[in-house]
Structure formats: C-alpha cells, structure tokens
Amino acid sequence: MSSDITPKIDPTPDSEKQDLKDRINKAVTTQKRPTVTVLSSLLSIEDELGYIPDEAISIVAEYNNSTINEVWGVASFYPNFRFDPPSKNTVEVCWGPSCHLVGATDVIKAVLDELELDGEGDTIDKIATFKFNTCLGACPQAPVMSINHRMYGKISAKQAKSHILELRKNINGSDK
Amino acid sequence: MSSYETLKELAESRWSELTKGSAPWIKIGMSMCCGQASGAYETLGEIKEVLNSLSIEANVSEVGCLGICYASPVVDILLPNKHRAVYGNVTPDLVHDLVDRCLVKGKIPKKNLLGVENLGTNNLQGLPDFNELPQIKLQNRIALRNAGHIDPKDIYQYIARGGYLGLNRALTDLKPEDVIEEIKSSGLRGRGGAAFPTGVKWSFMTRGEKPKYILCNCEEGDPGAFNDKSILESDPYTTIEGMAIAAYATGSTNGIIFIRHGHDGPIDATEDAIKQAYEVGLLGKNILGSDFSFDLEVSLTGESYVAGEETALMEAVEGKRSMPRARPPFPAAYGVWGRPSTINNVKSLSYAPSILEHGSDWFSSIGVNKSTGTAIICLSGNIKYPGLYEVPMGLTIGDVIDNIGGGVPNGRKLKMLQTGGPLGGVLSSDSLEIRLDFDEMREAGAILGSGGIIVADDRTCAVDLTRVLVAFCQFESCGKCFPCRLGTTNLLEIVERMSSNKARLGDVELMKQIGQTMQAGSLCGHGQLGFNPIESAMKHFKEDWSACVDEGKCLTGSCNKPHFTPINTRPFAEAPIKNTVPIQIANQVGEKNE
Numbered sequence: 162m163s164s165d166i167t168p169k170i171d172p173t174p175d176s177e178k179q180d181l182k183d184r185i186n187k188a189v190t191t192q193k194r195p196t197v198t199v200l201s202s203l204l205s206i207e208d209e210l211g212y213i214p215d216e217a218i219s220i221v222a223e224y225n226n227s228t229i230n231e232v233w234g235v236a237s238f239y240p241n242f243r244f245d246p247p248s249k250n251t252v253e254v255c256w257g258p259s260c261h262l263v264g265a266t267d268v269i270k271a272v273l274d275e276l277e278l279d280g281e282g283d284t285i286d287k288i289a290t291f292k293f294n295t296c297l298g299a300c301p302q303a304p305v306m307s308i309n310h311r312m313y314g315k316i317s318a319k320q321a322k323s324h325i326l327e328l329r330k331n332i333n334g335s336d337k
Numbered sequence: 338m339s340s341y342e343t344l345k346e347l348a349e350s351r352w353s354e355l356t357k358g359s360a361p362w363i364k365i366g367m368s369m370c371c372g373q374a375s376g377a378y379e380t381l382g383e384i385k386e387v388l389n390s391l392s393i394e395a396n397v398s399e400v401g402c403l404g405i406c407y408a409s410p411v412v413d414i415l416l417p418n419k420h421r422a423v424y425g426n427v428t429p430d431l432v433h434d435l436v437d438r439c440l441v442k443g444k445i446p447k448k449n450l451l452g453v454e455n456l457g458t459n460n461l462q463g464l465p466d467f468n469e470l471p472q473i474k475l476q477n478r479i480a481l482r483n484a485g486h487i488d489p490k491d492i493y494q495y496i497a498r499g500g501y502l503g504l505n506r507a508l509t510d511l512k513p514e515d516v517i518e519e520i521k522s523s524g525l526r527g528r529g530g531a532a533f534p535t536g537v538k539w540s541f542m543t544r545g546e547k548p549k550y551i552l553c554n555c556e557e558g559d560p561g562a563f564n565d566k567s568i569l570e571s572d573p574y575t576t577i578e579g580m581a582i583a584a585y586a587t588g589s590t591n592g593i594i595f596i597r598h599g600h601d602g603p604i605d606a607t608e609d610a611i612k613q614a615y616e617v618g619l620l621g622k623n624i625l626g627s628d629f630s631f632d633l634e635v636s637l638t639g640e641s642y643v644a645g646e647e648t649a650l651m652e653a654v655e656g657k658r659s660m661p662r663a664r665p666p667f668p669a670a671y672g673v674w675g676r677p678s679t680i681n682n683v684k685s686l687s688y689a690p691s692i693l694e695h696g697s698d699w700f701s702s703i704g705v706n707k708s709t710g711t712a713i714i715c716l717s718g719n720i721k722y723p724g725l726y727e728v729p730m731g732l733t734i735g736d737v738i739d740n741i742g743g744g745v746p747n748g749r750k751l752k753m754l755q756t757g758g759p760l761g762g763v764l765s766s767d768s769l770e771i772r773l774d775f776d777e778m779r780e781a782g783a784i785l786g787s788g789g790i791i792v793a794d795d796r797t798c799a800v801d802l803t804r805v806l807v808a809f810c811q812f813e814s815c816g817k818c819f820p821c822r823l824g825t826t827n828l829l830e831i832v833e834r835m836s837s838n839k840a841r842l843g844d845v846e847l848m849k850q851i852g853q854t855m856q857a858g859s860l861c862g863h864g865q866l867g868f869n870p871i872e873s874a875m876k877h878f879k880e881d882w883s884a885c886v887d888e889g890k891c892l893t894g895s896c897n898k899p900h901f902t903p904i905n906t907r908p909f910a911e912a913p914i915k916n917t918v919p920i921q922i923a924n925q926v927g928e929k930n931e
C-alpha cells in the first residue's frame with residue numbers, strides 16, 4: 162500500500178527502493194530499547210537514514226498497529242524529523258538566551274553568510290543543513306555551535322566562519 | 338544475585354587499588370556542559386598519547402562535571418598517598434609539558450594550576466588549596482557528590498563511595514510506608530519546577546494495582562539549564578538508586594528514564610549504568626536478595642519543551658505527540674498507559690539515596706524555611722565563572738553571582754537575571770538579596786524552577802532579552818490549546834514590533850489581554866506562565882520598554898541587531914501536503930480498533 166493517491170513519476174530504480182525498504186524494516190524491527198512505539202520507530206529510522214522517507218510511514222503504521230495519519234501526526238510534530246534526504250553535514254547554532262547574551266547573533270549571521278542561507282535549510286550544493294538549536298546543553302561554553310554533533314564552545318563569528326570553510330575544504334578534498 | 342556486603346567488599350578493594358595503589362589516576366571532565374564543547378576530546382587523546390610515548394603507567398578516566406565548567410578542559414591528577422592537583426584550561430599543547438613535569442619529574446607546575454589537595458606527606462606550601470576555591474568551598478554537594486570524582490562507567494566506584502547504602506537500608510530495615518515518612522520529614526520538594534513535596538506525591542501511589550510506574554523526567558528543555566543532564570552523565574547511579582527507592586516506597590514495578598533524543602552523553606551513560614546494575618543484581622528480580630523487584634529502561638523523546646510537562650511526557654512515552662492531558666485524572670490514578678504513575682525530576686530522585694543513608698534530620702538541617710537541602714544552580718550568561726554549582730538553600734542570589742560566579746566580567750554592570758527557565762521571571766539587580774528559597778523567590782515574582790540563572794549585563798536591552806524568551810515560548814508551544822498557540826504567536830509579533838521600534842498604539846494593552854487569556858485558557862504551565870517573561874520585564878525595566886515602545890529608540894542598541902529565530906515553528910507545523918491521506922485509506926492500513 163502506497164501512501165500516495167496521485168501518481169507521480171518516480172525516477173528511483175526499483176532495486177534502490179527495495180534497499181531503502183530493507184533498511185527501514187531493519188531499523189524498525191531491531192530497536193535497541195524495549196518499549197517500541199510510533200515515536201521510537203520514527204527516531205530509529207531517522208538515526209539510520211537521516212530522514213523519514215514516504216515508504217517509512219506505512220511500515221511504521223503497520224508495525225505499531227497504528228494508522229498512517231497518526232504516524233504523520235507524530236512525525237510532523239517533532240522538529241527532529243525531515244522528509245527528504247539530508248545534506249552531508251549538519252550545522253547547528255544555539256539561539257538560547259545564554260548564548261544570545263554573549264554573541265550568538267553574530268555567530269548565526271556569520272554562519273548563514275558563509276553558507277549563503279537566510280535561515281534554516283539546506284545549502285544549494287547540499288553540503289550542509291543549517292538548524293537553530295534552542296539549547297545545546299553547554300551553556301557555560303556559550304556561544305555554542307555544533308557541526309555533525311561535535312560541539313564547539315566560546316566561538317567568535319570569525320572562528321565559526323573558519324569552521325565552515327574547513328568543512329567545505331574537507332568535502333571538496335574528499336570528493337576528488 | 339549478590340548481597341550488599343559482597344558488592345561492597347569488591348568495590349572497596351577496587352577503589353583502594355585506584356586511590357592507594359602505585360599508579361597515578363588521571364581524570365578528565367568530559368560532560369556536555371564542560372568537556373565536549375571546550376575540546377576535552379583532543380586533550381584526552383593527547384594525554385593518552387603522551388603517556389604511551391613516555392611509557393608511564395597510569396589509570397585514565399573520563400569523568401563528569403566538578404562544577405567548574407569555566408575552567409574546562411579540567412585535568413585532575415591524583416598521586417596516591419601524595420597529593421591531588423587539579424589543572425584548568427588544559428589545551429592539547431600544554432599536555433606534554435604537564436605530564437612530563439607532574440609524572441616524570443614529580444613536580445607540581447603552577448601554570449594552569451587551580452589547586453591541590455594533600456593526600457599524604459608531601460610539602461605543598463605556597464600552592465593554592467583546591468577545596469578553598471570559592472567555587473568548591475561554597476558548594477555542598479549531595480546529588481552531585483560523585484560528579485567528577487567517579488568514572489560514570491564503573492558501578493563499583495559508586496558503591497565504594499557509599500552508593501546503595503540507602504537502598505540497602507530501605508530493603509533491610511524499613512517498610513515502604515517508613516520510606517515515604519522519611520522522605521516526607523526530610524522536607525524534600527520537587528526540583529522540576531512546581532516544588533511539590535516529594536514524599537506526599539509518593540504517598541498518592543500506595544493505592545492502585547500493579548503494574549505501577551516511576552518516571553524520571555530528564556527532558557530538560559529549558560535553555561540555560563543543564564543540571565539534569567549533568568547528573569545523569571556524571572553519576573547516573575544516584576538517579577537509578579533513587580528510582581529504586583521510590584519504586585520500593587510506592588510499590589512500583591517499572592521505571593522509565595526519559596531523555597531527549599540527541600543528548601548522547603546522558604543517554605549512553607544511563608543505559609550503560611542500567612546494564613551494569615542488572616548485571617550485579619541491583620535492578621531486576623529480587624534486588625539484593627529481597628523480594629523487591631524493579632525493571633528500569635530509557636525512553637527517548639523528540640525535541641519538545643512541553644514534553645517535560647508531566648502528562649505530555651506520558652503521551653510521549655506512549656509514542657504520541659507530546660501534548661498535555663487534562664487533569665483530573667491525575668497521574669497517580671491514570672498515568673502512562675493508564676497505569677498509576679509517579680513522575681519526578683532527576684534532581685528530586687537523586688537526593689533520595691543520601692536522605693536514606695544519612696537520615697531525614699540531616700537533610701532538613703540544610704537549607705532554610707520550607708526549602709530544605711540544596712539548590713543545583715546552572716550559572717551562565719555574562720558571568721566570569723559560569724558552571725554547575727550545588728549550594729545550600731538559603732544562600733542569596735548575590736552570593737552565587739558575586740562569590741561563586743565572580744560577578745559580571747569586563748567592568749560591566751549587572752542588569753538582569755533570568756531564573757528558572759524561560760517561563761520564570763526576569764529580575765533586576767535589586768534582587769541580589771533574595772535567598773534561594775522556593776517561596777521567597779515566588780514572592781519576588783520569579784521561580785527557582787530548574788535552577789538556571791542567566792546573567793545579563795548592561796549592554797542588553799530588556800526588550801531584546803524578552804524577545805528571545807517569547808520566541809522560545811512560541812517555538813515550543815505544542816499547539817493543543819489555542820490561547821497558547823495563537824497567544825504566544827501574537828505576543829512574539831508584538832515584541833518583534835517593539836524591538837524593531839515599530840510599536841503601535843495600544844500594543845501594551847493588547848499584550849496584557851493576550852497574557853490573561855493564555856493564563857485562563859491553557860491546560861499546562863506553558864500557556865499559563867507564558868506571559869511571565871514579558872510581565873516581569875515590564876515591571877522591572879520600565880525605561881527600556883518606554884524607550885523602545887514610546888520613543889522608538891533602543892537605549893542600549895541591542896534591539897537593533899538582526900533577529901534570528903526559527904520560522905518553521907511547531908504550532909503551525911504540518912505534514913507535507915503530498916502525503917495527506919483520505920481517512921478511509923488510512924484506516925485500512927493499520928486497522929486500529931479504538
């Protein structure tokens with residue numbers, strides 16, 4: 162059963178689709194924690210794939226004896242989830258009050274400029290996804306940013322810029 | 338299954354190997370609040386490498402937070418029977434020299450030295466005493482007694498330092514009613530925000546049939562608060578023992594510790610600790626040979642502040658949207674999966690082992706009035722020594738800021754204090770005399786809440802700080818009650834206008850009306866208290882507001898900086914259009930029988 166009612170042209174080859182389904186199934190059926198719910202299944206898929214593909218919704222619904230609409234309800238509620246494949250890297254900057262007071266605004270501006278973005282989202286070249294974070298839990302080290310979940314504290318706008326530049330350099334290097 | 342005595346014996350022999358043996362013990366603070374963001378990983382890697390290259394035999398442990406986050410990365414070097422020397426801001430380039438001088442040449446270099454402690458015969462004259470640092474001396478660590486001292490991955494270190502004495506006493510000498518009595522007379526009040534007496538809460542649970550649940554709340558979405566995460570990361574055992582005590586007292590069979598997805602430090606530490614506790618028979622069937630059994634697991638939530646509210650948390654445990662339920666029925670009657678449940682904050686539960694170990698009189702002798710025990714303060718913002726400080730209740734806010742925090746840096750003046758999370762109030766610099774006491778703080782129009790104190794200096798406009806707090810409340814409204822969903826959004830629009838010097842006539846009046854509606858018409862504290870930041874800031878900082886609102890000119894200029902806040906906010910979040918499904922089709926798939 163597909164969750165789509167309007168046909169659309171899907172360029173993904175069948176073998177890749179099957180591969181994706183297998184990964185989703187594996188993520189849902191081999192969860193680490195004993196209590197399995199709609200939310201835990203979605204988190205497990207997000208950990209595995211970095212996003213919630215359309216196919217996942219009905220799999221989660223079936224596995225948890227729930228409905229497609231309920232699963233969408235949960236998936237759309239928590240900002241953890243995204244619905245298209247993520248960029249290669251995630252950049253987060255904290256905008257919580259502790260960070261705000263010691264210069265988070267300048268850091269955010271520098272990072273956005275460097276990524277050529279004007280808010281949350283993916284860069285055009287899909288190198289990075291930018292997210293705001295309400296508190297990274299390292300307030301004594303404010304202002305704080307994280308790149309792929311590695312935190313950097315007490316950063317200036319200049320340091321933030323150079324972190325992004327370095328990220329770009331590493332990616333370009335590894336692509337060659 | 339092992340008896341407490343055999344565990345204790347094993348633990349003590351291991352502990353004396355570490356503290357009395359011949360090899361030095363090097364501890365590096367790695368918790369989220371200090372280590373990770375300050376580059377402790379690099380320091381740790383360098384230490385291991387240098388030890389290797391100099392062929393020095395030493396025990397190296399990754400530990401939690403000593404409270405002095407400002408000095409991280411902190412390296413704590415213990416030479417058995419000699420001394421302990423604590424170094425701060427140890428960046429990788431300093432490591433080689435430090436290790437060489439401390440461990441090869443037997444010196445105590447003064448560079449980056451925070452202080453020493455005498456453990457034997459060494460002559461330490463002229464060196465600062467670590468325990469005399471105000472940041473250490475003014476603390477009275479109960480819930481954090483082991484933080485930074487033990488390896489959170491080794492349950493025996495916890496037992497060696499007196500762990501499980503409390504539970505053992507409960508299981509051998511006390512009936513469940515006695516445990517509740519002990520907690521009641523200690524005066525312990527909930528540290529999650531509402532300050533409800535913990536013993537009284539537990540007593541609601543004595544009725545009702547099994548299975549019953551104990552839930553531990555480590556959602557901790559408040560920006561500026563990190564104490565719950567730090568406890569679980571530094572010493573998860575004290576929370577686990579506390580939960581076992583609570584379960585014994587309330588007749589609960591199951592426990593769930595609830596942590597936000599993505600906070601890997603606390604999650605990993607807690608799960609590892611639970612695994613170890615099962616292995617040695619401190620969780621599971623017939624704990625310590627008694628007929629008391631208790632199962633414990635970790636459950637993760639998505640990013641949601643309201644998930645910290647007790648009934649919303651139960652919805653999240655069940656895997657749904659974290660939206661609060663109407664009360665009554667209260668959790669003790671109808672909790673998670675409809676079972677009787679009690680929910681407590683990490684800090685509240687972490688006090689229980691010490692209370693049972695030392696008795697309720699000991700605990701109630703600390704603190705003032707009806708606020709017994711300690712306050713676990715997360716100090717951050719414009720402050721010289723930000724950190725995690727556990728201090729006795731009754732200390733004044735001024736003591737914390739000036740004596741421990743070292744005051745506001747760069748010659749600036751203290752202007753605002755934001756306490757107890759974004760829903761708590763904003764206080765002015767007149768409030769330094771207020772004591773850390775649940776009731777005294779409430780009277781002053783603020784809350785102690787989760788223990789966060791954020792300090793702002795005179796470069797920040799009150800309207801600017803309020804805007805950030807309101808933006809947070811708007812972003813995190815779960816959207817269930819429309820006064821909160823629309824109210825926070827309207828409030829943010831108005832405050833945005835004010836801080837862009839575009840306020841309209843009647844805006845202040847409008848804000849007040851919205852605030853009243855939110856308070857009257859919301860199910861949970863998020864909407865009920867959502868107007869608090871604006872109301873208190875308007876009360877204490879009239880000039881800032883009148884400059885921004887009436888004159889259209891910000892006094893400090895901080896409002897004029899660019900504003901960045903997330904746009905895709907939860908109250909209006911929706912599934913991508915292409916995926917909505919007619920209800921009949923949806924029902925065919927899961928065939929859920931309601």
Ligand SMILES: Cc1cc2nc3c(=O)[nH]c(=O)nc-3n(C[C@H](O)[C@H](O)[C@H](O)COP(=O)(O)O)c2cc1C
Nearest residue numbers: 527528529554557558645646647681682685862863
């Ligand atoms: C919007 C909102 C958010 C809350 N967030 C938390 C939280 O993150 N952690 C917490 O322990 N309590 C939080 N609470 C308070 C809980 O509802 C509950 O009172 C508390 O967990 C009870 O524990 P205690 O009795 O040990 O204080 C929150 C309450 C509200 C209204």
Ligand code: FES
Nearest residue numbers: 255257260296297
């Ligand atoms: S407020 Fe930025 S890390 Fe907590």
